[in-house]
Amino acid sequence: MTTNVEQILTEIREANLSYLMLAQNLIRSDREQALFRLGVSEDTADLLSVLTPAQMMKIASGNTLLCRFRFDDELVWGLLTNHGKSAAANDATSRLHAAIVLAGRHQEAA
Template sequence: MHNESLLEDIQEVNLAYLLLAQRMLKEDRETAMFRLKIDERMADLMASLSIKQLSQMARSNQLLCRLAYVDPDQLMKLFENPRELGMAQTHAALLMAADRFSSSGH
């Protein structure tokens, strides 16, 4: 029963994520592509999916979104200096931007 509840939670998160991603793409495509770490082809596909298709995708037993920080050291850098907590959001954006460009070969 616990697994069934967990699966329902995963599917709910998936649908919320997909709907948010689609809304972001429709409102500000370039910023959304950056934040979602997707390319133009994926952005086109995501923006064109129907609610039915999004629901079908959401019914996966795997999370469709993933933590943007793949390196634990990268994540810890956000919390190292308490005097710079006000800069954490900017620092996070810079770290994720660097990761996007390093993984895409630019």
């Protein structure tokens, strides 16, 4: 493997471990918020909340990224990036609108 590929795989493993640790912390501290923010099911939250550090290390060591983007449409990306708008004036409103759209999708999935 080239150094670049090895670096990318190392970064994926680090991101996986960070994501698992964050997810577990969120679930343990505020389960309802965690379900919304992580976009995971009750069953997945149950599983994540009881993982041991050794299990998290083992899961994180794969070469597949565990987290993914929860939205894939131009509306949400446009709202989050303020594409085509003056950033200062509409930033808070656009982010609020994006949060509302995502919250609606979370309710639909539940």
